[in-house]
Amino acid sequence: MMKIGITGQDGFVGKHLYHTLGLFPDEFQRVEFQRNFFESESDLDQFVSQCDVIVHLAAMNRHESQEVIYETNVNLVQKLVASLERTNSKPHVLVSSSSQEERDNLYGKSKKEGRELLANWANKNEAVFTGLVIPNVFGPFGKPFYNSVVATFCYQVSHHETPKIAIDGDLKLIYVGELVEEIIQQIRTQKHQSKLEISHTSEKKVSEILALLQQYKTEYQDKGSIPTLTSTFELNLFNTYRCYMDIATHFPVKLTQHTDSRGSFVEIIRLEVGGQVSFSTTVPGITRGNHFHTRKIERFAVIKGKALIQLRKIGTDEVLNFELNGDEPAYVDMPIWYTHNIKNIGDDMLYTNFWINEFFNPNDADTYFEVV
Template identity: 70%
Template structure:
């Protein structure tokens, strides 16, 4: 088992890496990090001395002062180097750098200097070093106006604002889960590589990305329809978009119910893609679920009985409660990285329709059991 610490653990990439490592506890033990450790030699040394692997993600990439960005990022690297030296650490250090290294700006300069400083110290201590040049990263829970233009667009489209394109150029992108897999691969390889360019997985014009997101807003956010997803990038972009909803206030979504003397008809889901649709009955007092997915798109539709659907985002304590009644049919979609369950809180059997975008595969279930 490798003991892995992540500086910048609570940042965009750091949190995804931390949570993904937690899916295989038999292989990785996570050593917790807090940004305050950089202000205390004692705390930083205690952290470094525990780690077999240190992924250095902590950095500043936006500030009104470029000089402040440069000074901050170089200082973080030097502080980590000093701790490696004091503790005589032989940890495998992975450094997150940027494609801006070769550009004429202080951010790029700070990343290049930080990479070189850490590479030299790691070699001196007899450890391994991996310098990773990373393209533009997008994915769930990135901060709008900070991490990515994709995050900014998603947030604005789901919060009543209209995105504006400043520069409609082509952008090389990688989805955050793809980047995390690259980092984990480097950890497993256990070899030094001063400079490794992480390959981008798509190239898109900014306007093309916005057009896709606007389509998702129209079809899914406003109409509940799962759009056609023609590529892996589309799939990742759609799952990213879904994570910017105000979940607490968006669900449950009421169905349109058509009634006549025969009874009622409700369209449960309209699809641009396939998937698997299931039906279940649940006796009073029973709870199903208590698991989460990292990629699957899933809908719970209550058509008879009374149900409590609960969601909780991984790494948070807030539980969202949604009460549904088959007399007024409604649905809740499950965001990725939210553990969820459904409980029959009525006196009769609960009838629920479950739809998920891919058939169940026991060898790749993407289902992780965690109590809500």
């Protein structure tokens, strides 16, 4: 089993990598990292000496002073190298650099110099090193106004603000899940590469991205419809957008019930995509679920009985509780990376309608069990 440590474990890419490694408990053991380790030689040395693999992601992306960014990022690498030398450790080190390496800015310069410092250490000590040159990364849980324009626009649009486009340039993008897959692949192969340029998986103008996000707000957030998703990029962007909505206040969404002498009729979902529809009955006191998905879109609609639906973002402790009653049909959608369940809290049988955007594939179920 490989022992893997991630500097910047609590950052945007770091969290995604940390939680994804947790999906392979028989292959990887995660060595915990805290940002204050860089302020203590003994703590940093203890961390470094435990690791078979170190993924160095810790860095400063934005600051009022470019000089502070440069000095901070180079200093972090220097501290890591010093610890590697003090402990005589030779883990496989991977570092995240940036496609801005060749641009005339101090951030790009700091990333390039950091990559070269670690490459020189690896060559000197005959260690395995992978220098990843990464394009723009987007995905769920990025920090608005810091990690990417996608994060900023997702936050602004979902919170009813009006984004402004400063420069409508072309963005070469990679989804954070795709990047994490590439990092894990490099960990598994353990191939020495001083400079490995990671290919972008999509390219869009800033205005095109904003137009899609505004479409998602109108169709999904405002009307409850699942929009047309014509590519993997659009699926990833839609799942990203959903994670910036205020989930606690948006759900549950009441459904419109049409009633006459014959009974009632309720439309549960409008779709521009395919998928699978199913329903379940649940006896009183029973809980279903306690799992999460990393790519699937899923809707739970209670049509009869009383239910408690619970959601918890992976890596956090806060539990969101939603009580639904079939007398007033409503639904809750499951964001990716949120473990979720549904419990019959009534005295009668619970009837629930489920929709998910993929057919079930037992060989690629994208279903990971974790109690809410």
